[in-house]
Amino acid sequence: MTGVMALRMAPLSARIGLAIVALYLFCLLFAPLVAPYGETEIVGGPWAGGFWDPAAEGPATLLGTDHLGRDVLSRLIYGARNSITLALLTTTLSFLTGTILGLLAAVRGGVVDQVLGRLVDLVMAFPTLIFALLVLAVAGSTLPVLIGVIALLDATRVFRIARAAAMDVAAQDFVEVARLRGEGTGWIMRREILPNIVVPLAAEFGLRFCFVFLFIATLSFIGLGIQPPTADWGSMVRENAAAISFGILMPLFPAGAIALLTIGINLVIDWAAAGHHGVSDER
């Protein structure tokens, strides 16, 4: 089935998901062109304006201004860049590590598998958020530390899944045939196993991305993730959280932006991985 055919046959939910993802990618790539104001430009008073208050003074803002008087819409668009890029980078890193180690454990077995398995068990025995908080408390919240710790935590989950998928394939006779032929570990990983687990791994990438993205947003929200003045959705919710007590719904916009993207990706995965598993049982 070609891509176009697949698209045409896709259910409504998948199309909505694809449209959402496309919108975010567009914002990510063309932020400076799309955003009406600058990322840190102050355009008015705090928590002013917005489409619901057309009579407000100052320049026109669709979604109003934040606690420092910056345009919320512009910051949302710039936020797409920071939040999504960071999550993509982290997921890619965790995926490379997790997949390579998972394949290695499945193909080599024995001591390699045992040692890696125990290490991963150990990290997974520690609740993710608590582990991240401990590391950030000790090492401070800088971008490399953030990426490193989340990638490490996430790589353990990828490891488990890649290993399980690779084990299924490694148990097949054609891998035995390759061994009997005298093929090395590298060939077996790359040529015999990898092509057979690409599809489930791709679906998993989407799920892991959602998890990493939400995790970074959560850390930013509790003030330990991306630091101001960089526009980031999680931090934006935090900075404007107080507004909700005054009946100003501004924190819902960045929170909604986060929610919408995860829903979009989940809708696409649900469709692409129909027959596989829907949502990761991650906790």
Place this chain on the structure above:
Amino acid sequence: MNAETAGLAEAVSRLRVEAGGAPLLVMQGLVIETSGLGKVQRIVDGIDLELHAGEVLGLIGESGAGKSTIGLAALGYVRPGCRFAGGSVLFDGQDLLDLPPQRCRALRGTRIAYVAQSATASFNPAHRLIDQVVETATRQAGMGRRQAEQDARELFARLALPDPDHIGERFPHELSGGQLQRVMIAMAMICRPDLIVFDEPTTALDVTTQVEILACVRNIVEAFGTAAIYITHDLAVVTQLADRIVVLRHGRIVEEAPTRAMLAAPRESYTRSLWAVRQIRKTPEPDHGAPLLDLDGISASYGSVPVLKDVSLRVRTGGTVALVGESGSGKSTLARVVAGLLSPTAGGVRLQGNGLPRRLQDRSRDQLRRVQLIHQSPDAALNPRHSIREAIGRPLQLHSGLKGVAREARLRELMALVELKPDLLDRLPGALSGGQKQRVCIARALAAGPELLICDEVTSALDQVVQAGILAMLQRLQKELGLSCLFITHDIATVRAIADEVVVMRRGAVVESGPRDAVLETPSEDYTRLLLSCVPDVDPDWLTRLLQQRATAGDLTDAR
């Protein structure tokens, strides 16, 4: 119609059937399709069948013939992903396909019962056997719990289950496959149904167990006058039970006739092909070749469980040794030891007098080249993402360093050797049939340039005609290329078709070995005799004769 009059009507029609009137089950123009998104396929295509009360109908066909689907349709059931697309299934005058779901469900288990292929998988692991056996009786037929259990115990005894009074208290995983199969027959019989569908009940069992189940099925069906549909791919098996046989292919009926008439004079050549392998017989070579493979006192274990005990055997250059035994006899383990996949704990493997290292990692590429293993299932043995060219080309490149034009020429040569067209080279395995895939596996083994082929049940997953073709081809290749072969099988007909010598194994040890005809015709060990006596013949009287012999000669199973 209220429940009472419905019950009355049923009782009346039951009487009518017993009086020998209308048929019990009638299928008319039955069509079943897959209901997936892609292209719709007809897996059952216009089947007409009739079955009278007390009659046993054999449904025979090879994989994909639609026989299980038809069997399930007799209960008004289709598997998920399929749907009834036409025709009718009249049971006792009512069309199961038109009946409201609850009414259809009420017939299942009480008047139409089902016995599945794998008893191990078909019992619920969470419940005790007795609870599962009496479930239909107590929940649907309104029988009292105590009465139902009493009846179950009587059925267990009748089916020769050990400790019939207490065996029901066990969980499924505590019984063997053969025992579970008998419990499942009791479960089917508990409501004394009018019809039982047996869906390959012995396929997953060893031959010695198969005989016992066949005897059980026949006894119980005769004792209660139950009509039955017996589904199998094995003509010899169905011959022992069926009054009438229907041959199926691609969801259609090829031929239908009373059993003896069909065996005496099959109308269709396809029917004859169902016993194709039995028609091949190799003339054994005189055993003067020099020994190629020497196994000397091999012992091996999986973890702490010993699986091979002091096994010695010898394969001569150009000769074929058939390794015969039931599941768990260690025959496949021995193949793994020879190939280097499992290190023996004692003993040695020698090839042309030179010892082979025990571990695969210690064997040189040349040593790997000389011994090639061909697996049972070509589906699992071919990487679904590699084209045929890659699959066969890789050993060429690795072992003979062939490149470019020379490699291409050799690829085509190999394809011709295994009787495949060269235009298949660019396909993925998924686009090939089972037989073609097994031929590709053989070509891949030949590409290495081996001296010894280890064939591990290479034909047992295939249909009869395809098996016959591959066995004939293997014989030709052996002659042309001077190959030696260690052929592992559980099928005696295959042994006759290919072997020069036979080694019989049981519980990890060699029971008997020698020239083929000596072992098969005049076995010297009790176990070999038992094994051979349990292999059914295409002869309706075989089972009767065997059981009579056993009764007079004392129970041979004591030898187990």
Place this chain on the structure above:
Amino acid sequence: MHGVLAMIAQRIALGVATLFVISMLVFLAVDMLPGDPAEAILGQSATPASLAALRQELGLNKPLVVRYADWTAGLMRGDFGRSLANDRPISELIAPRLGATLSLAALAAAIALPLGVLLGILSTVHRDRALDRVASTASLLAISFPEFFTAYMLVACFSVGLGWLPAISLSSQGGFVETLTMLALPALTLSLAVIGYVLRMTRAAIMGVMASPYVEMARLKGVGPWGVVVRHALPNALSPIINVVIINLAYLVVGVVVIEVVFVYPGLGQLLVDSVAKRDIPVVQACCMLFAGTYIGLNLLADILALLANPRLRRPRQQEARA
């Protein structure tokens, strides 16, 4: 039975070992800082005097092994040391907050876990019908939302819009009704996500079993849709369901962190986050050990219950019935 007891003992031993290794990691975390931990904690503004005081406080002058031994011995007695920020005993800081966190988690668990399992079972009985589709979509939404989004949506509805419930849950004083109103929004937020997870996983566990031959056999024996799910599929899906229930219980204890921040709820999570921001390392270590201990303990419980729910393990095959 001995086999199972041995397996349980083995799991417990493994759990204790894990906890031990984790305690080392938590403790050593401070020493993994580049350079002098005291300098790293105090930063640029440190004076020699304050550095020396902090070193004394952290016991950095003593050898590592002695410090670790002192620390674990303290943990056993319930003595977590003193806070760097306000010099109070950490156990005093933690006690009331642990109670608050546990009562919030307990309330959410009491709502969400039974409801999630029940809806999961209903979904399988009605699979591919309206109820199943609605449940499936709603649960996907519930687990796709970040917790703070759900929280602010609920606040927008019930506090800002309707004015029924408080937007923040600061006070820990008051009667039963006040406590319940205060807990309502945080507990509801937690429940939504947990219901979503438990529903989906329960459904997936049962559906996994529904494809097995013995379920087909039950259908062929004439068992109705409820009987098939409840009598034949559910008992075999019990292990994964117990597992998912307890894992979610563990999540509830740990996952309260974000919810506590949103509602300014005076629990352990809030304390942890504040301490991380202040780099009050002893308090962070104590909170981490409490969370990790609960988490490991619950996971252990899940393992053991799953073992007990499996008849194969409960009654290992000793020998076949003799023929």
